Amino acid sequence: MSRPFLKMNGLGNDFVVVEARSAPFSPTAAEVRAIANRASGIGCDQLIVIEPGKGADARVRFWNADGEEVSACGNGTRCVGWLLMQSSGKDAVAIETKAGRLTAQRAGERLVSVDMGKPGLDWRDIPLAREQDTRSLDVTLFEDPSLATSPGCVSMGNPHVVFFTHDIEAVPIAAAGPLIERHPLFPEQVNVGFAQVLGRDRIRLRVFERGAGLTQACGTGACAALVAAARRDLTDRTATLMLDGGELLIEWRDDDHVIMTGPAAVDFAGELP
Structure with missing residues (x-):
């Protein structure tokens, strides 16, 4: 039928x-x-x-x-x-x-x-294979100088790791994405975000999605990137996320809920x- x-x-x-x-x-x-x-x-x-x-x-x-x-x-x-x-x-x-x-x-x-x-911020929420500070992981996931900072992790109902870089166009996403997605630290694998902060209210983002590869946009990835950036005081709690396919407005409200528009x-x- x-x-x-x-x-x-x-x-x-x-x-x-x-x-x-x-x-x-x-x-x-x-x-x-x-x-x-x-x-x-x-x-x-x-x-x-x-x-x-x-x-x-x-x-x-x-x-x-x-x-x-x-x-x-x-x-x-x-x-x-x-x-x-x-x-x-x-x-x-x-x-x-x-x-x-x-x-x-x-x-x-x-x-x-x-x-x-609400975002999951405990290491068990992601989940990770061992205890880590999800604000900034103390582990090397991929050897590349363009990924200048330790990544953060956020669960938005699915696992995300977010790298912050000064030049997103220089990031070798095709090489880094699959390796990080299947890293042993992530027992359920992970969505891999690469974020460049352009201002307190604007982030450029590309996401290698678990099981799908590099996509034009990732809604949960945008939410995770905003939360990860705000936790490190790189942005405010509301920002426009610029993805390959267009823009999303993400707000992490004071009641801890994340709103995606x-x-x-x-x-x-x-x-x-």
Whole structure:
């Protein structure tokens, strides 16, 4: 039986979104990889499935392009939030994820704000293989002079390590990303962010995503980068994150919640074979 889908993107971070509230859809890892394959499949960074929610507007599940199910996806949550608000006429919706319950709100024409919850800052939250100060790791993950500072770690429902550099264009992301992603310090692997602070309210960011590679944008990565920068007093608690695909506004509020605001777009509709 064929299954309708929408191809969506948040700042170029692209998704195949499948509605499964009326009929279950539980893809295997091989099926996810086939769908995500850009040469022979539809092509995407993540597969997203929308399921019935218990006390929420929907439950959402995420799979990376390598077939692994993950707990969180910021840009994907924003896209799903926009879909749910469009279909229901609501201005705010509640979304269940493996990382917890999230709230999405309208923030303008095709703009959505998502309360991503509180960041995890303890070494066990990431998780790390051993105790570390997550503000600034005391460990060498990759020998390269362009990564001038010890990285910080933040969990946004998924693990992130954030390096701060003076010249992001000089960072060998293709070489560094895969090695750091699978470093023994990260038992569940890790999303690898490379950040250049341009001002108290602006950060340039590129992210090598766990299981997907270098993407145009990473919502949870943007949240993690802002938190990591603010913890080291490199920025204020609100900043614009400049990613390859566009900009996200990230706010780390005084109540410890991280708010992400950015666009959601529909590319096309189709049917899975």
